Amino acid sequence: MGFDQYHEPPEELSGETRTYVRVIQSLIEEGEAINWYTQRLAVEQNEEARAVMSQAQKEEFIHFGMNLEFLLRRTPIWRSILKNILFKKGDLIELAEKAEETIHK
Numbered sequence: 001m002g003f004d005q006y007h008e009p010p011e012e013l014s015g016e017t018r019t020y021v022r023v024i025q026s027l028i029e030e031g032e033a034i035n036w037y038t039q040r041l042a043v044e045q046n047e048e049a050r051a052v053m054s055q056a057q058k059e060e061f062i063h064f065g066m067n068l069e070f071l072l073r074r075t076p077i078w079r080s081i082l083k084n085i086l087f088k089k090g091d092l093i094e095l096a097e098k099a100e101e102t103i104h105k
């Protein structure tokens with residue numbers, strides 16, 4: 001098992017930070033799984049196989065969301081910034097610019 005998720009000596013990080021890092025790593029891995037299923041679904045012709053992979057991808061969406069919510073609960077500024085972008089209609093660049101304003105308040 002590798003410990004590549006650390007960029008600082010793990011023994012210098014608090015238990016809380018190591019947990020946070022593990023969840024970020026999980027978020028990355030769930031994102032990768034979503035990516036892999038997207039690509040597989042794009043090329044798979046067998047309907048039953050497609051149904052299985054589609055169901056599995058939906059579960060990865062849930063896993064990704066749980067990891068993200070875990071992180072946002074522990075990072076209020078991150079949640080505050082994302083409230084300007086997530087689940088909003090409209091131009092993403094304009095929403096991002098509004099989120100930028102949040103940073104500088």
Ligand SMILES: [Fe+2]
Pocket residue numbers: 030033059060063
């Ligand atoms: Fe997963």
